Amino acid sequence: MRVRIKFTRNGFVKYLGHLDIMRTFQRCFNRAQIRMIYSEGFNPHQKLQFALPLGVGVLSRGEYLDAEVEDGQDPSGIRESLNRVSGDGFEILDVRILEEQAGNAMASVRFASYEIEFKTPISLDPVRYLEPEQILLQKKTKTGIREVDVKQLIRKMEMNGRILSMTLGSGGENSIKPELIAADLLRQSGLSAEATEMEVTRCDLYAEGMIPLIEYQTKTHE
């Protein structure tokens, strides 16, 4: 049975790498004594699938993980047992049973929302930033540096006090880091990203139609 787990990454655990978080959850399931389904073969491992790995240093209120468990009938029980052993920073917010035909978390992601909090008062103009037809940015990929038009990827962008919120196209080829856009926006206002202290938080992930991943192809609680 597959369950989808939504969790936070808060405080110092933001410094963990993706592989560290994977290992952390494997052990978490074991400590919580949740019976897992294992892959076949010489080196069986738990079947876990994370949606959209997050960079080191980014906080999150909306991380997702799909796990195959032997008994998923009591999602809130799973949530409670995991929270008892998950340690500081990782809070399990919700656990839902996935529908039979549901795609995995990674494949379902279409959008991600972020908040960037600037540590000092700052004046930025996202409306003007979005005016041009194209916004071309250099993006580092595995094969080299590629120029992308991020205008197509920015679904929402607004400034409230010191907080810049944005919703970006995410998943597969169409991903862009929010820090990259923030840096460009700062540059436009004559500021440098290196000299500006800010904290990035991922708020949530969404499937097509801006459905939050926790509600996408999952069964609602009885």
Next chain:
Amino acid sequence: MKRKLALPDRILMKIEKPARYTGGEINSVMKDKDQISVRFAMCFPDVYEIGMSHLGIQILYSMLNEREDVWCERVYSPWMDLHRIMKEEEILLYALESQDPVKAFDFLGITLQYEMCYTNILQILDLSGIPFRSCERSDQDPIVIGGGPCAYNPEPIAEFFDLFYIGEGETVYFDLIDLYKDFREKGKSRREFLEAASGIRGIYVPSLYRTEYAPDGTISAFEPVPEGVPARVSKQACENLDLVSFPDAPVIPYVQATQDRVTLEIQRGCIRGCRFCQAGMIYRPFRTRSLEFLKQHAQYMIENTGYEEISLSSLSSSDYPQLLELLDFLIETYEDRKVNISLPSLRIDEFPIDVMNKVQDIRKSSLTFAPEAGTQRMRDVINKGITEENIFTGAANAFSCGWNKVKLYFMLGLPTEREEDIKGISSLAERIAELYYDTVPKEQRKGKIQITVSTSFFVPKPFTPFQWEPMLPPEQYLEKAYLLNETIRTELNKKSIKYNWHDAKTTIIEGLLARGDRRISRVIEKVYEDGGVFDAWTEYFDYDRWIRALEASGLSLSFYLYRRRSLDEILPWDFIDAGPSKSFMVREYKRALEEKITPNCKAACCGCGAAAYKGGEYCPCE
């Protein structure tokens, strides 16, 4: 409650693996500073992933934190990237749990697991803002304690420590802490505390001893200065391993540790008595934990950590009397949860084929054996206690179980070594390769045999029968490695045999530090001041820096390494009673030169002297 971090985000974001430095791991212990009276910083002087793999720290951490009045925290060496930033920005080294500076602690305990970490001790002191030398410290500085196997010759680093704890930590640590609390309450000075501490058995306070040297550089006298300080220090050993504190909930690192698994220590000591092996001597007598104890605590550890692998730890796991029962239990209990079992330190002569068959279906990898020497004569000299027949039977067993990858460990430069002993390693590897093709029918072979031969160069260690032996200059070690390499290249199965050898220059410095005296502390300090740190890491080790420091100190490798010490010379570590007596070492040394083997503890007691420590599985009753 949000834990504070010592380093700002700006720094954490520009260093490698920042989670090495943020603490907060599962099972790490947080306490209220106002509710405790003694703060202990426990340090492994190497990078986090290495230090977190070490069982000893977990044992002491758990034991000290069982006391309500003590908070023990962990400290590791900052990697070079952070080291530079801390020096530049004058940031003090801090402990992981509270993120408070080490300088504010009552104790700084440093475990000494290998000689090549000695410059890292100075890095820890330097970054903590604690003076290098015991005599330069004030009442405001923590009491700096050394422990672990290298503390059995504490002299090369004696000046850097206020005291050494010789032997197993479970016996007198609480006495030491109680004494400290008492003296602090009474407002006594650091010096007064150290003098009183020297009265606790197993505690060595180097500043209370004086060394005198003869014109030829050897030690002419070593004695305590104040009256009442004991002339000899006895190592500490637990009598019953079932009755001591056990780390049921070890700290689980977020960053992957080198040994990322549950470590279940099944026994201490070793029955074998290999003459090159310091661990085999200083951890005597051989003591086991009961099967019931191990079953229960294995369960606690697996439940408390969620690890998917358990490793049985000891110097020679096949010598555990109830190994089969223990493995059966672990396999049965954890089959569903897919817990792998790993069995390091297997002897080729006791290759438990039935056991390995059970363990192997979970994971199959290469098998490692350590024949240590290539000819029977050489193996008899070192008292390895295995014959060629043992080796071939063991290897054949492994092959018929399905293994086709074998790692073989040997030493070059052993006492009395001849050319034929070196070539013997090659021929042994060749015959093992041939054995594979003879043992495994063609249709059952899963590819070619793969043999990896690794050689290290022999380093004579204190408290071994070879402690008087000379070493060789690095060029001569390399000649031996080249000879072996060339010989392997002439073998029929040369393509199946891969050969690696250790760095000869690192071996030389390890040898210098292993048997050095107090004068060597100057050399270590010079090396550190010259930028030397992380010498256990090939990318940072610099041989020339050591040679420069040695020469600048007016000392020479020929004195410390290239001469045979006489049996009546006062050795720097002679004042320590490590269990086996010096007369036993002399006896074993002579037997080695006569190529005579000595039976293991189980076969017959050889009267080494460790029985005085009680609790030995095979020691004679009094």
